[in-house]
Amino acid sequence: MNDSMSIPHLIMNASLVVQVVMLLLLAASVASWVVIFQRSFALARAKKAQREFDERFWSGIDLNELYQDVPENHEAQGAEHVFRAGFREFNRLMPKTRSSEAVLDGVQRSQRVALSREEDRLNANLTLLATVASASPYIGLFGTVWGIMGSFQSLSMAQQATLSTVAPWIAEALVATAMGLFAAIPAVIFYNRLSSIASRLLGEYEDFAEEFHSILHRNLQGRGSSQSA
C-alpha cells in the first residue's frame, strides 16, 4: 500500500469539516465502548445479585429478618430494592390501617416505583449506545459527502478529470464513513445484547414483585380472618 494512501495520512490531509466529523465519530466510538464495558459489568453484577437474592429469599428465611439484616447504608438493587420498598411500605401501613386492600395498594404502588427506578437504572446509558448505533453512520456519511463535495470542487479547477485526481479526495472522504461504521456496528450489537439482558432482568424483578405481593396478600388474608374470628 502506498504510504500516501495510509489511513493516518488520509486523516491528516482531510479538510477541516471532515476532520471534525471524524473527531466526533471517534468520540462517539469511545463513548459507546465506555458504555458497552460499563453496562456489561453492571448487568453482569446485577444478574449475580439477582441470583443471590433469589436463593436467599426462597430459602425460607423470615421476611423481617431478611429486611433487617440488610445494612442501612447499603443501596439495594434489583429485586432486593423492590422487596425492601414493598416491605417498608407494608410495615408502615400495617399499624395505620385495618384495610388489607389499602395496605396491598400501598405496597403495590411502592413496588411499582421501585421497579420503575430499577428499569431506569438497568437501561441507563443504553440510549447512548442506541444513539451512536443509529446516528454515527449518518455522521460518517455526512463527512463523506462533504469530502466528495470538496473533491468535486477541486476537480472543477483541474483541466482534466482523471480518476487519480479524484481518488485521494474520495479515499479520505470514505474514511469518515468507515469510522462511522466502526463506531456504529459494535454499538448496535451491544445495544441489542445489553437491552435484552436488561429486559430479562426487569422481567425477573416484576415476577418477584408479583410473588412478594401474593405472599403479603396471603398474610393479610390470614390476619383479616383471625381478626374477624
Next chain:
Amino acid sequence: MAKRTRRVGYGLPVVLAIGVHIVALLLTMLRLPESEPIPSSSSVVQATLVSDVTATDKAQYAKEAKARAAKRQAEEAAQQAAEQQAQEAAREQAEQQAAQAQAEQQAAADAARAEAQRRQQAAEQAAAERAEAARQQQAAEAEQQRQVQIQKQKAAEAKKQAEAEKQRKAEEAKKQAEAEKQREAEEAKKQAEAEKQRKAEEAKKQAEAEKQREAEEAKKKAEAEKKRQAEEAKKKAEAEKKRQAEEAKKKAAAEAKKKAEAAAKAASQNALNDSIANEEERIANAQQSNQASNSFINLVKRAVEDQWHLPPNADGSLVTQVRVRLGPSGELLAATVTRSSGNPSFDRSATQAVEAAAPFRELQQLDAGLQRRFRDFNLKFTPGDIQ
C-alpha cells in the same frame, strides 16, 4: 447481605474503551509496516529492468559484472589453455608428423639410399658381373686364343715337325717311298688335324665350361652379394626404422609425459578454473534465465505501455520509478512509487498503468527461481517510453 454491591464506576470502562481504540488503530497501523518488510526481505533479487536502479540492483550489477569479468577471465584462461593445448597438440602433431615425416623421409631416404645402394650395388654387381663376365670372356677368349695359339704353335711345331718329318720322311719316303711319305703325311696331317680338332674342341669345351662355371660362380656370388646386401639394407632399414620408431615412441612418451605434466599443471591451475567453470555454468544459467526473463520483462513493459495514459501536464523531463511486487500467480500485490518525479499525477499514472496491466499471468510460465526473482522488480517511467 454481607456483600456490598456498588454502582459500577466509569474508570475501568473508559480505560478499556480507549484500549480497544488503540488496539484498532494499531491493527491498521501495524499492517502497513508489516506488509512491507516481508516482500522486501523476500525480494533478494530485484528485477534489473531499469538502467539506473537501486543500490541492491547496483550491487547485483557489480556482482554480475564481476561474474562476467570472472567468466571472461575464465574464458580467456580456457581459451589460453585451449590454445596452449592446441598449440601443444599442433606442435606435438607437427613433431609427430615431422618425426613421422622424418622417419618416412629417413625411411624413404634409407630406402632410396638402400635402393640406390642396392641399385648401385646391383649396377656395380652387374657391372662387375659384366666386367667379370667380360673379363672371364676375355680371359676365356685369351685362353682360347692362347690355346689356339698354343695349338697353332703346337700345330706349327707339329707342322714343323711334320714338315721336318715330312721333309725327313719325304726324304725318307723320298728315300723309302713317296707313297708312304704321302700316306704318312696324310696320316700325320689327319692325325694333326684330328688332334687339332680334338684339342680345339677340348679347349673350347673347357673354355665354355670354365666360362659357364665362372659365370655361374659370379652369378651366385653376385646373388649372394645382392642377397646379403639386400638383407643388410633391410636389416639396416629395419634397425633404422626400429630406432626411429623407438625414438618416435620415446619422443611421443616424452611428449605424452610433458602433456600429462602440462595437463596436471593445467588441472592444478584449474583448481581455480574449476570454480570458475562452475561459476561460468552458473552465469550461463543466469544468462539463460536472463534471456527468459527479458522476454517476461518485455511482456510486462508492453502491457504496461499499453495501459499507460500520460497526464496532459507531464513534460519530457519527468522520471518516476515504480516498484512492482507480484503474487505467485502473477497478480499484482503492490505498485509503489520508489522514486517520485515530483508530479503526483504523473506518479499516479505510472502506478495505475501497472495496476491496469496486471495480472501478469506469464509469470507462472517461468521456472520457480525466476518467478521468485520477478516477483519484485522496478519499472522506470519516462514520457515517451517505459524503460
